[in-house]
Amino acid sequence: MSDTLAPPRRPGTSGGRTTPRGSFALRLFGERLSLLVRPRTLVVCLALTLLSALVLVVSVSVGDYAIPLRAVPGAIAGYGERLDVFFVQGVRLPRALTAIGVGAALGIAGAVFQSLSRNALGSPDIIGFTSGAATGAVTVILVFGAGRVAVSLGAIAGGLLTAAVVYLLAMKNGVQGYRLVLVGIGVSAMLGSVRDYLLTRAELTDAMGAQIWMIGSLNGRGWGEVAAVWVCLALLGPVLLAQGKRLRFMELGEDTARGLGVSTQATQLTVLAVASALTGAAIAVAGPIGFIALAAPQLARRLTRTGGTTLVGSALMGAALLVVADLVAQRALAPVQLPAGVVTAVIGGSYLIWLLYTEWRGGRA
Amino acid sequence: MTTPADAASRLHGRDLTLAYDQRVISQDLAVTVPDNSFTVIVGPNACGKSTLLRALSRTLRPARGHVHLDGRVIGSYPAKEVARRLGLLPQSSIAPDGIGVADLVARGRFPHQGFLRQWSKQDEAVVAEAMEATGIADLSERSVDELSGGQRQRVWLAMVLAQQTPLLLLDEPTTYLDIAHQMDMLDLCAELHAERGHTLVAVLHDLNHACRYATHLIVMKEGAIVAEGDPATVVTAELVEEVFGLPVRIIDDPETHTPMIVPVDRRAAAR
């Protein structure tokens, strides 16, 4: 191996770079702290955060009762004209904050589900979770005629139950991505017919209420909803982030991950439970808003070019998508207010077509 | 049951029953990987070679019995601790879309990293050395998607080398490789064994390669170990016929003077 003519090669300088692409090492306190920093990921995350903040301010300002942009910060803090403060603090700010929280929850949960199933379609929308939640909620509305809290609980129960059933049906020597997607589509279709049946038997006003709930909307969401979704995010988000690295290792295949020292089963169970809870919370608060969980992780991944799941990026992307979608929903046909779910469905549907098209062209679907 | 030879071996298993759910693959299996050996496992397709390797690497928990690593039951170690002592190259792995070569090799450092220590100078040096050793240093900026099968296999091996483990378990490291790359890979394994003092366990398909490179050969059939030891004494025409159902002649490998297996020409016999 030794070649006396060649100059001695120093590790790290031979051939090419050894630090992962697009990253640099940040080492402090004499190596006690060493981090791998990806500027591109940082920039994307920062840009998404700024976008969400900007759209938040805009959605607080616009409306049938317009508030000048320069009055918005004051109104948020509680100063200025009384009507401004009322609209900002009482109506628009909680709505926008709910949108950001729900979007973040859906984005990060979608990233977890897609990573576990190793499938871009393995999001809660597709694998039956959303459909189960909708069926749970519709059952509560139509059969028990119960109120908001009970509907939310019904949605969570329906979602978790359906997710468990789908996972059990799809499980065979670990979770297989395509099987999960196919079983989920089947179960969703069955649940859809259950809902349709319930709707045909219901009183017209009840049926309309259920229909509106099923689209998913942020209309009239207040501080109670803000608290619910943000508390869930604050408690459960860090659990997922702590497992993020292990999740990316599991994308290498079960045996490889275990060989590298990842306890795959513990990781799988933890993130599955936490991501399900987050999805449930999001649906309980805003109804089954579609496509955010499907599109956000993929868009984040393509923007950051990480070659793997990015949980933070997915959360920020989900937040930005939903707060933008809700602004569009409020203003597109003003004064008619669309449910946000209609807008996300349009955006998401186009995304899905594009995704399938590129996958087909890549010969993978 | 523990013999002195076992006590000296870093990696061994006793009374192992290996099963997937209800399906038993191996029963009452005893296996010892001699220290500092280049152990090669051979046997017909689906006889349980990968299953045994998975049990030895804690990827599969035995239904009965225990695998011991460095004097302790392997399941009693924290997962990362096992990964600092023993590296596994599984039969198949998945490279995420768009991942870079250096990124993938760097994944091998995971068992050495912690919350505050994510990319030390040592990590960098070890990754560089692993890529150098496997001859992929020039590919470090490329995407794994763009590589040939042989290059990809070397990237995976580099990832396992970056784990810096004294024990290496390799499941069919030469599949998908042409004859020249197969020999490259095996020479590299032999070098890791002879010059760097790794203990290697590899599953190989080619009996002649196994005889050339193994210091210890394990022959499996239907989940059981039917013979083991020095290839020169273990490999006989009767054994190969019994295990693979193929009549063969054994001749002397003119290069290495190890046993060389030549299948009997059954067409000539039929004539």
Ligand SMILES: Nc1ncnc2c1ncn2[C@@H]1O[C@H](COP(=O)(O)OP(=O)(O)O)[C@@H](O)[C@H]1O
């Ligand atoms: N994950 C699994 N679940 C169920 N059966 C399996 C699994 N992996 C392997 N098997 C079965 O175990 C047997 C032994 O497989 P394996 O150890 O992979 O064989 P080899 O590596 O010798 O070709 C085969 O019959 C195979 O079908």
Ligand SMILES: [Mg+2]
């Ligand atoms: Mg095998």
